Amino acid sequence: MLSNVQGLIKKICNDNKIIQEVLKFQPYSFTKLQYTLQKKEAKMQIALWAKDIKLHGLFLILKAHVDANRDKESQKEQQEVLDRFLDYAKEQGVLYEAKKPLVQGKDLIALCFKPSKAFSHILHEAYKLQLSHPKLEKKRLLQQIKNKFDV
Numbered sequence: 182m183l184s185n186v187q188g189l190i191k192k193i194c195n196d197n198k199i200i201q202e203v204l205k206f207q208p209y210s211f212t213k214l215q216y217t218l219q220k221k222e223a224k225m226q227i228a229l230w231a232k233d234i235k236l237h238g239l240f241l242i243l244k245a246h247v248d249a250n251r252d253k254e255s256q257k258e259q260q261e262v263l264d265r266f267l268d269y270a271k272e273q274g275v276l277y278e279a280k281k282p283l284v285q286g287k288d289l290i291a292l293c294f295k296p297s298k299a300f301s302h303i304l305h306e307a308y309k310l311q312l313s314h315p316k317l318e319k320k321r322l323l324q325q326i327k328n329k330f331d332v
Contacts, residue, residue, distance in 0.1 A: 205234045210321055211243055215262050224269045228312045229274035240267055240276070273312070283319045284326065292327050314329045 194200060209230065217226050230236060240263070245262055250256040270276040284301055284307035294303065307326050311317065315327075 194282055206239055206242055208316045209234060209239050211246055211259065211262075214243065214266055218262060222313075224273055225309060227266065227269045228273040228275045228280065229309070231270070231273075231279035232308075233289075235278075236270045236276050240270070280312065283311050283322055284308070288319075288323060289326075292323060293332070 217223055220226065227236070228332060230239075243263055243266075247256055247259040250259060266274070274280060274291065282304065284304060286296070286304065289300060290296065294300070303326065306329070307322060310325060311322055314322075
């Protein structure tokens with residue numbers, strides 16, 4: 182059974198590729214954005230979102246939401262949240278595409294990690310470390326991963 186959102190999109194467009202791209206935005210509500218921006222690690226979280234969705238597309242969807250708000254005071258508050266989101270995405274350099282991970286599976290193998298289910302977790306941690314320390318070179322990043330995961 183199709184979700185309400187899928188059903189609505191299918192009425193507008195019958196291209197499954199487009200439908201799947203649009204559905205990726207569904208979990209990213211304005212409320213989730215407000216909550217995320219209150220966190221200490223908001224900039225990194227927004228950069229992580231860029232791996233899953235196009236942040237520019239999310240910005241446009243949320244902008245339409247803000248513009249449709251009839252309550253001017255609420256609209257002003259929402260616009261401030263949206264502006265902060267846009268600033269963070271630009272500052273992180275992820276508004277149009279995610280940053281490419283410096284560490285890949287082959288790098289972990291070169292460090293003597295054995296391929297396992299933990300690989301994705303280690304790669305995710307490496308990516309978070311990369312985002313939180315943007316000037317960190319790959320060599321130092323790998324050293325920190327090696328130390329953190331005792332290899």
